[in-house]
Structures are given as C-alpha cells and as structure tokens.
Amino acid sequence: MTSFPLKIVTPDGLIYDGAAEMVIVRTITGDMAFLARHINCVAPLGMGCATVVIDGNKRYAACIGGMISVTDGNVTLVPTTFEWAESIDVARAEAAKCKAEGIIHRESLTDTEYRLAHAKLDRAMVRISVASRGSWVRGNNMVDINNLGGN
Amino acid sequence: MAGVSTKEIKNRIRSMESTKQITKAMEMVAASKLRRAQAQVANSRPYFEILRNTINDIVDNNLEFTSPFLQERTGNKVMYVVIAGDRGLAGGYNSNILKLVQSQIKEKEATVLPIGKKALDFFKSKNIPVLTENYAEAAGVSIGDCFSISKQLSKAFKDGEFDEIHVAYTNFVSVLSQTPDSMQLLPLVPDGHEKKTPSSVTLYEPGSEEVFEAIVPEYLGGILYGALCESRAAEQAARRTAMDSATSNAEEMIADLSLKFNRARQAAITNEIIDIVAGS
Numbered sequence: 001m002t003s004f005p006l007k008i009v010t011p012d013g014l015i016y017d018g019a020a021e022m023v024i025v026r027t028i029t030g031d032m033a034f035l036a037r038h039i040n041c042v043a044p045l046g047m048g049c050a051t052v053v054i055d056g057n058k059r060y061a062a063c064i065g066g067m068i069s070v071t072d073g074n075v076t077l078v079p080t081t082f083e084w085a086e087s088i089d090v091a092r093a094e095a096a097k098c099k100a101e102g103i104i105h106r107e108s109l110t111d112t113e114y115r116l117a118h119a120k121l122d123r124a125m126v127r128i129s130v131a132s133r134g135s136w137v138r139g140n141n142m143v144d145i146n147n148l149g150g151n
Numbered sequence: 152m153a154g155v156s157t158k159e160i161k162n163r164i165r166s167m168e169s170t171k172q173i174t175k176a177m178e179m180v181a182a183s184k185l186r187r188a189q190a191q192v193a194n195s196r197p198y199f200e201i202l203r204n205t206i207n208d209i210v211d212n213n214l215e216f217t218s219p220f221l222q223e224r225t226g227n228k229v230m231y232v233v234i235a236g237d238r239g240l241a242g243g244y245n246s247n248i249l250k251l252v253q254s255q256i257k258e259k260e261a262t263v264l265p266i267g268k269k270a271l272d273f274f275k276s277k278n279i280p281v282l283t284e285n286y287a288e289a290a291g292v293s294i295g296d297c298f299s300i301s302k303q304l305s306k307a308f309k310d311g312e313f314d315e316i317h318v319a320y321t322n323f324v325s326v327l328s329q330t331p332d333s334m335q336l337l338p339l340v341p342d343g344h345e346k347k348t349p350s351s352v353t354l355y356e357p358g359s360e361e362v363f364e365a366i367v368p369e370y371l372g373g374i375l376y377g378a379l380c381e382s383r384a385a386e387q388a389a390r391r392t393a394m395d396s397a398t399s400n401a402e403e404m405i406a407d408l409s410l411k412f413n414r415a416r417q418a419a420i421t422n423e424i425i426d427i428v429a430g431s
Contacts, residue, residue, distance in 0.1 A: 009201050011294055011376050013194035028365055029357045042209055043356040044365030066373075067366050069205045071212075071353075078202055080298070080369065 002036040006052070008077045010066075015082055022053040023075060025068055034068070034075055041070045045079055047122055049130045060085040062130040064123055081123075088131040097124035157419065160412040164405055171401035177240065178394035181387045185326070188384035192323055199377030206370050210339050212353050218363040219309050223338050226314030230282070230304065231256060231263045231333075232375065234320045234382040235270035237289050242393035244321065244386050245269040248331040252319045253277075255333060262313070264300065266292055266379065289383065294376050301371035308337050316371075320378035321385035327392065329385035334378070336371055 003019040024033045026048025034041075050063035065080030100121035104114065210221070233252050235245045249270065252263070256279070264282045265271040267289035274281055286292050286300070304316055319333040355362045 007201060009198040011195050011198050011373060014197040027356060028361070032356065040212070040353040041356060042353060042362055042366070044362055044369070066369055067205075067362075069209070071205075071208050076201055076205055078198070078205060078369075078373070080372075 001053075001056075004034075004036040004038075004073055004075055006075045006077065008052075008079070008082055010079055010082050015084075016052070018054070020052055020054050020075070021056070022051075023068075023077065024051040025063055025077065026050070027068070032068075034070065037073060038070045038075070040072070041068075043068050047126050049126070049133065050077075050079075050082070060130050060133045062088060062123075062127045064126065083127070083130075085130050085133060088127050090128060090131045093124045093127035093131065096120060097128065100124060157412060157415045160408055160415060164408045164412065167401055167405050167408065171398055171405070174394045174397040174401060178391055178398060181391040181394060185384065185387035185391055188380070188387050189323075191380050192384045195377050195380045198373060202370060202373045202377075206339065206366075209353070209366075218360055218367075220305070220337055220363055220367045221339050223340065224314040227260045228312070228314045229256060229259045229261050230307070230313040230316045231261060232300070232304075232316070232318040232336075232378075233263050233265050233267075233270045233274070234289065234318070234379055235265070235267040235273075236382075236386045237268040237287075239269065240393065241386055241390040244329065244389035245273075248319055248321050248382075249273050251331040251333060255317075255319075264304075289379070289386075292379060294372075297376040297379065298368070298372035301368045301375055305337070305368045305371055313337075318375060318378050320382045321389075323381045323384040323388065326388050329389055334374070336374060337367070339367070 001021040003021045006016060006018065006020040006023060007014070008016040022033060022035055024031055025043075026046045027043040028046045029043075031048070032043060044067045045063060045065055047064040048062075050061045052059045052061065062081070062083045062085070063077070063079045064082075066078045068075065068077050070076075100117045103109070103117040104121065109117070231252055233248065235248050239245065245267075256263075262280045262282050263270070263274050264286070265274055265284075266286045268287050271281065271284060271287045286296065304313075307313055308316055315335060316337040317333050317335050319331065322330045322332045324330055
C-alpha cells in the first residue's frame with residue numbers, strides 16, 4: 001500500500017514521526033480513515049480507538065481530544081492524549097473507572113462534578129477497550145493486516 | 152582598637168560564609184530542577200510548534216467562514232494570561248515579564264489571569280482586575296488546568312467579555328538567556344508571515360464552524376501548556392544564574408575581608424612589639 005508521512009504529537013512529546021499506510025481515528029462525528037493522497041482536511045477528535053497501519057501491521061491506541069489535519073499529503077495527528085495499546089496501564093484505568101462510577105452514583109452532584117466524572121469514566125472505558133484489543137494483536141505477534149480480516 | 156576591628160571583620164566573614172552556603176544550595180536545587188524542566192520543554196516543543204503551524208495553515212487556507220474566533224474586534228478589552236514565578240531570587244525573571252505586560256496594557260482596559268504568586272501579588276497591588284486567583288501556584292498548574300483555563304477563556308471571548316486574549320510568558324532560549332514574550336491567542340491572526348492566498352480547498356468535517364468551535368479551546372490549552380513549560384524552565388535557569396553570581400560575589404567579598412583581617416592582625420602584632428620595645 002502507498003504510504004504517507006504521519007506525525008503524532010501530544011503535549012508529552014513526539015510519539016510517532018514516519019510513514020504510515022492508514023490512520024483510522026474517532027472524530028467528533030464518527031470514525032474516519034485516512035489513506036495516502038487524502039484531500040486537505042481538518043477534523044476535531046472525539047475519544048476512541050485509533051488504528052495506525054505501519055508496514056502492514058496494525059497498531060491500536062487510545063486517542064482522546066485534539067485534532068487531525070491533512071495538508072498537502074502530510075497527516076498530523078495532534079491529540080491531547082495518545083497511548084499505544086501495549087503501554088496502557090489497565091489496572092489504573094480499571095481503578096479510575098470504579099472511582100468515576102462511584103462518583104456518578106452518588107447523589108447531590110453539581111453539574112460540573114457530574115460532567116467531570118462522566119468524562120473520566122469515558123476515558124477509562126476507552127483505555128480498557130483499547131488495551132484488550134492491543135493484547136490480542138500482540139498475542140498474534142503483529143500479524144499481517146490482510147489476515148486480520150475486516151476488523 | 153585593632154582587636155575590635157579584627158573581631159568585627161571575623162563576624163562579617165562568618166555571616167558572608169553562611170550567605171554563600173545558602174546561595175550555593177539554592178543554585179544546586181535550581182540546577183537539578185532545571186534539568187527536569189528542560190526535559191519537559193524538549194518534550195512539549197514539537198507539540199507546541201506543530202499545533203501552531205497547523206492552526207496557521209488553517210487560518211491561511213480559510214476561505215469561506217467567519218467564525219467568531221477569527222474576527223478582529225475594535226474593542227479595547229484585553230485579557231492577559233501572565234505566567235510568572237512563585238518565588239523571588241530569580242534575577243530579573245519576574246520583573247521582566249511583569250514590566251512587559253505593564254507596558255502592553257497601559258492604554259487598554261485590561262483584565263489579567265495571573266499564574267504564579269508573584270504575578271498575582273503584582274497585579275493586585277496595581278489594582279488591575281484579576282479574573283481568578285485559582286492559579287496562584289505556577290508549580291502546581293497541570294495540563295488539565297491549562298485546558299480548563301482555555302475553555303473558560305474561549306467561552307468568555309465568544310460572549311464578548313474580551314476583545315483580545317494574549318499570553319505573556321518567558322521564552323527559554325538557553326540556560327543563559329531567557330526572554331519575556333507575549334503572544335496573541337485570540338482572535339486567531341496569521342502571525343509573523345504574510346497571509347497567503349489559499350492554495351487548495353480544505354475539507355472541514357463536519358463543518359467549518361463546528362471544527363473551529365472544537366479546535367480552538369484545544370489549541371489554546373496546548374499553547375498555554377507549552378508557554379507554562381517554557382516559563383518554568385526559564386525560571387529555574389534564571390534562578391540558577393542569579394544564585395551562581397551571588398555565590399561568586401560572596402566569595403569575592405570573603406577574599407577581600409580575609410585580606411583586611413590579616414592586615415589588621417598584622418597591625419595589632421606590630422603595635423604590641425612596638426609597645427614591648429618601647430617599654431624596655
């Protein structure tokens with residue numbers, strides 16, 4: 001597959017800078033896939049799983065907030081947080097999920113408290129679901145994209 | 152009379168020694184904090200730059216829409232986010248940035264959002280309205296705080312509470328050089344270069360208005376965080392340099408005083424000998 005230059009940067013540093021064949025990200029309106037020679041495009045990101053195909057291997061990541069932009073064939077992904085599936089701390093995400101659920105079920109919450117807890121819960125859920133996918137792919141020793149089927 | 156002065160000099164040397172120890176210790180603390188802050192700057196810089204370039208590209212290529220974030224207004228109400236330090240003894244770090252802000256807001260109706268205790272104290276003493284005092288500790292401001300500030304500011308900007316939003320921070324050029332700087336955050340104007348004619352059509356998903364609505368707060372948060380990292384590193388670097396020169400000044404004074412002390416001691420001995428010789 002034709003590849004294109006991809007840059008992924010978060011406030012914690014440059015995560016990836018190199019060629020990729022496909023990027024799928026969750027934007028605020030739904031999933032979008034980017035291939036080489038995409039038209040110039042800007043889209044804000046929601047929270048969800050991002051899939052990056054590098055040399056035929058799929059890599060998953062939890063990708064939250066920020067935006068993706070395509071200018072003259074260069075794809076730049078600027079999320080607020082971006083964690084590869086294999087580096088997600090599942091225990092921490094589970095703990096965050098339980099804590100957030102506890103807060104939501106409490107009574108007499110202010111609007112802001114509820115929103116914050118809900119956002120935390122969503123983020124934890126994204127991390128957990130992405131982490132489970134990542135381990136599956138790793139278990140198969142990063143199999144070729146064609147063998148993964150229509151995942 | 153000679154005895155009194157040697158004692159006095161001795162006391163001064165002793166107090167100078169303890170000052171030197173303090174400044175030396177502060178220098179070493181600043182040096183170790185600086186290393187950490189420098190690593191943080193190195194990490195956040197690519198994000199800072201790419202984010203700014205991307206926004207500039209978008210502003211340049213923008214054709215059809217008129218988001219409130221892009222329109223320049225004629226009003227005089229400016230908002231300054233000022234990032235300074237929590238503590239003094241950092242050379243000109245705090246005063247430089249505060250002077251810069253003061254000269255820029257002179258003829259305007261300004262509100263500030265101070266980050267850092269020094270900035271808060273300064274604007275309070277000058278009776279300049281302060282938006283919030285929640286961020287008085289620059290060391291404790293996290294990236295999450297940056298994003299909540301940015302949400303608050305972009306909402307206030309859209310509601311017309313402010314006509315311009317700026318951030319004033321200190322650029323960490325190198326360990327020896329830090330320059331105070333300010334940057335206009337809103338409205339978004341192509342900075343530093345001529346506005347190009349849009350080269351190609353850009354697709355905005357789902358629509359240009361929504362894209363800007365979602366991206367601008369993220370952009371502000373990212374830029375604020377970057378500015379905060381720069382300022383923190385600059386503060387430590389400024390403190391390290393200031394304490395380094397304070398230590399060497401103390402050393403110089405000690406050397407000077409030791410010389411005086413020895414001379415006074417010599418004079419006392421000579422006097423005693425003269426007394427003995429004269430008496431015999």
